[in-house]
Amino acid sequence: MRRTRTAAPAIGPAGIDLQPGRSRRAPSPVNVPTLIEPTGGFFNILEPWRGVEWSMLYVSFVAYVFIIITYKLPIGTEAMIAALIGLMIVKHKVRTPQFVVLLGFFVVWSGLGFLQTASQDLVETAISGRAKIVLISLVAVNALRTGPQIRFFQLMYVSAFMLFPARASLLGWFKGEGVGRQAGRAIGPFIYSNSNDLAVLTILALGIAVALAVSEPKKSLSRLAAWASIGAMLILILMTQSRGAFVGIALATAPGFIHLARTKPRSMLYIVLLLGCVVAVSPGGVWKRVGDMTKLFNSETIDDADKEGSAKIRFKVIKVATNLALSHPLFGVGLGGYAEAHKAAAEEQMDAFGKHDAHNTPLRVAAETGFPGLFIFLALIFSAWRFADTVRKSCEARHPKLTMQLYWLQRGLLAYLFAGLFDSQDQLPFGYFYLALIWALAEHIRTLDGQSAPKRGLRTGLVPTQPRGDQPALAR
Secondary structure (H helix, E strand, C coil): CCCCCCCCCCCCCCCCCCCCCCCCCCCCCCCCCCCCCCCCCCCHHHCCCCCCCCCHHHHHHHHHHHHHHHCCCCCHHHHHHHHHHHHHCCCCCCCCCHHHHHHHHHHHHHHHHHCCCCCHHHHHHHHHHHHHHHHHHHHHHHHCCCHHHHHHHHHHHHHHHHHHHHHHHHHHHHHCCCCCEECCEECCCHHHCCHHHHHHHHHHHHHHHHHHHCCCCCCCHHHHHHHHHHHHHHHHHHHHCCHHHHHHHHHHHHHHHHHHHHHCHHHHHHHHHHHHHHHHHCCCHHHHHHHHHHHHHCCCCHHHCCCCCHHHHHHHHHHHHHHHHHHCCCCCCCCCCHHHHHHHHHHHHCCCCCCCCCCCHHHHHHHHHHHHHHHHHHHHHHHHHHHHHHHHHHHCCCCHHHHHHHHHHHHHHHHHHHHCCCCCCCCCCHHHHHHHHHHHHHHHHHHHCCEECCHHHHHHCCCCCEECCCCCCCCC
16 A cells, blocks of 8 residues: 655754743644745845734834834824724624723723823823724734734834834944943933833833744744844843833843753853844943842842932832832722822932833832732733743644744743833833734634634633644643
8 A cells, every 4th residue: 555655743943942831742733824835045034024914903013103202204194094994894704802801991990080180191001002902902913913914013013113213222322422322321312212112112112023033934034133133122222221121121031041951952042142242242231230230139238229319219219119009909099190190209309300100110010000000001911921831732732843933922021021120111012012913923823723702701811722623632
């Protein structure tokens, strides 16, 4: 009897294995398309649009994200309106993940706080801005439907960030003039003019760059460009001297690097060499600032943590933010009304430096929307994370390349959240776009794997899916 040859299973990209805990059993072959369909060769990045389904919804969404990253075109509102029109005319069913629904609930709860706040003008503006984020998040999860669309969006995001805010900051730093340096710390243009904001927003772009670096074809220009972007972003984060960014990246990536050192010591060597190059070009003041972080945990030495006295100021600001949250536990002081509330508290205490941000995302959310608002805010993040984690663990044997990419996107989100303990980022849209990207990739993997789910589970993205009867169960 003539024997037929079985097709080799897809085992993901050759090279560095950066996904901890991946099953070592050979995955079962499955005839489904991959997220990235490489054209082969060094120049595959020259056709990033290959296979992309261009629609009014997708083009408008990509244009909107490009505009708010670069601030080069004054048509952000027009792009959003076009995206919403595109959403209304799509032929497929509109997807409403649970994290988007919870984000809507968060805005509704903030509206209840508007009725009793003392800063109604500020709160009204903040609620309007957050409602726009809900709409654009809904656009995002419906625009990013296919593998090529997700890949093109990631390439666009990293390219736009590197060519505009990152390039301006790095060139300004090395030239020592204009945009780029302030008080010895790197800054950027527009919304990146604060060192901590620049560092935290760079973390999101860094997470996407790592996801591309571990999933793009080996020896391709796109993979090489992703690794070059990673090195440049790490240098930029070091130049910001943001303690929150340092802590976030270290805590989020440590498990992956520990696994890599145990299973792929040679690959870990390449990572160490890259980090060595980054350290070599970083300013010396960075390491003194990192070393002084040990003084932050003692009230007697906190004055010596930095010469600017920012650590001492933040310590007092956090105390004020905590008191505001505890004194307004139900509705808070109103979304967007924290600065005015802090000023009032400063006038009472005579020692809180006037208007100030909380410099802590959970504390600011609790102070502005109460503890119920904080619960909703954390729940929306957890719902997207749980859905992605469920899909990744159930599909890693069949789709190692895709789940590897999802794993490092999750690491980027975790670093962003840790850094949020030192900065307030809930009012900016970038974190919500990142959540939408993670959810869209997870949903794409789930769809490729042929899993079916109850109607409610498909909508919410929380109910674990079950394999269809005509396919074997997934290895976990």
